[in-house]
Amino acid sequence: MITTDFVPGSPCWLDLGTPDVRAAAVFYGDVLGWDYESMDEGDMEGGMFRKNGKIVAGLGKLTEAGARSAWMIYFSVADADATTQAVERAGGSVRVPPRDLDEWGRMAQYNDPAGGQFAVWQPGTSKGVEMVDDPGSMSWVELYTTDAAAAKEFYGGVLGWRFNDMPLPGGGGTYHLITPEELPEDRMHGGLMEMPKEYLALTEGRPYWHPVFAVTDCDAAVAKVIEKGGTIQMGPEDSEGVGRLAVCVDPSNADFVVLKPEQS
Numbered sequence: 001m002i003t004t005d006f007v008p009g010s011p012c013w014l015d016l017g018t019p020d021v022r023a024a025a026v027f028y029g030d031v032l033g034w035d036y037e038s039m040d041e042g043d044m045e046g047g048m049f050r051k052n053g054k055i056v057a058g059l060g061k062l063t064e065a066g067a068r069s070a071w072m073i074y075f076s077v078a079d080a081d082a083t084t085q086a087v088e089r090a091g092g093s094v095r096v097p098p099r100d101l102d103e104w105g106r107m108a109q110y111n112d113p114a115g116g117q118f119a120v121w122q123p124g125t126s127k128g129v130e131m132v133d134d135p136g137s138m139s140w141v142e143l144y145t146t147d148a149a150a151a152k153e154f155y156g157g158v159l160g161w162r163f164n165d166m167p168l169p170g171g172g173g174t175y176h177l178i179t180p181e182e183l184p185e186d187r188m189h190g191g192l193m194e195m196p197k198e199y200l201a202l203t204e205g206r207p208y209w210h211p212v213f214a215v216t217d218c219d220a221a222v223a224k225v226i227e228k229g230g231t232i233q234m235g236p237e238d239s240e241g242v243g244r245l246a247v248c249v250d251p252s253n254a255d256f257v258v259l260k261p262e263q264s
Contacts, residue, residue: 001187001189002138002140002189003132004127004128004130006127006128007187008077008078008160009161009180009181010075010187011075011076011190012075012123012128013119013121013129014057014058014138014141015060015071015072016028016058016069016070017062017063017064017067017069017072017254018059018061018069019061019252020252021046021061023251023252025047025049025059027228027229027230028049028059028250030224031221031225031228032213032258033136034049034050036048036049036059045060046058054129054130054131055129056129056130056136056138057129057138068202069252070117070208070254071211071254072117072118072119072209073118073141073210073211074118074120074121075118075119075121075159076120076121076127076128077120077121077122077159080098080106080120080121080122083108083158084098084110090113090153090154090157090158091113091154092112092113092154092158093110093111094108095109095117096108102124103124104126105123107121112154112207114147115203115206115207116143116145116151116206116207116208116209133214134214136213137213137214138211138213140190140191140257140259141190141210141211141212142191142210143191143192143207143209144193144207144210145192146205147194148174148192151192152176155178159180161179161180162178162181163177163179163192164176164185169240173194174193175191175192175193176191176193177190177191178191178192202249202255208255210255210257212245212256212257212258213256213258213259214261215258215259218235218236218243218258218259219236221246221258222248225246225248225258228251229250230248230250232246232247232249233247233249233255234246234247235247239262240262242259242262244260244262245257245258245260
């Protein structure tokens with residue numbers, strides 16, 4: 001469960017890098033019911049997504065040469081500079097060194113040792129998004145990796161996570177549930193899963209993170225994804241104890257999950 005207190009190690013922000021800001025704004029508006037708020041008059045460089053008036057994600061123009069369109073997940077930290085040192089000691093690399101974004105906070109972006117991209121946010125006046133765990137907002141984050149043991153060691157050391165292992169049905173492997181250090185299990189915020197390299201075609205075999213968005217109707221969301229030019233990698237299907245979900249890809253090849261949580 002993700003909450004907006006954003007303790008150290010919890011996901012607190014996400015933004016989408018895309019080659020076509022306007023098209024992405026329309027797509028996610030149709031699929032998730034988001035309103036887009038541009039930060040520039042030309043509406044070309046980026047802005048914020050809102051749901052019911054609350055900020056749920058960011059959107060920006062993809063400028064990095066050779067990069068694919070993707071969601072970037074940010075995790076809350078007390079000290080971005082200390083986290084950067086921890087990343088480098090653990091074998092990761094720095095994509096964007098720590099820098100201040102006015103009074104809002106301090107951010108940095110990294111590659112884990114296997115190439116998975118993630119970011120951190122040291123809060124200033126902004127702790128992160130304003131809505132989580134409700135329909136139309138981030139409710140979970142997930143890492144697909146080729147080496148679960150190495151990923152657990154890296155992220156556990158850098159972000160202070162602990163893991164609970166859950167067998168997948170039908171002998172499908174193990175799902176590793178993530179909880180911030182010293183918090184109860186009801187504060188789990190994500191998971192990681194080991195997959196063969198050939199299953200990670202979106203990144204040519206490199207690990208990657210993606211967000212899970214809660215929805216009120218998974219099948220309706222999937223129908224809208226397809227109608228608006230996206231594709232479906234998996235589902236929709238029911239997952240016992242979780243809900244009904246589908247892995248989706250937007251028209252610019254950024255992946256995300258839609259989930260109608262199982263009613264308790």
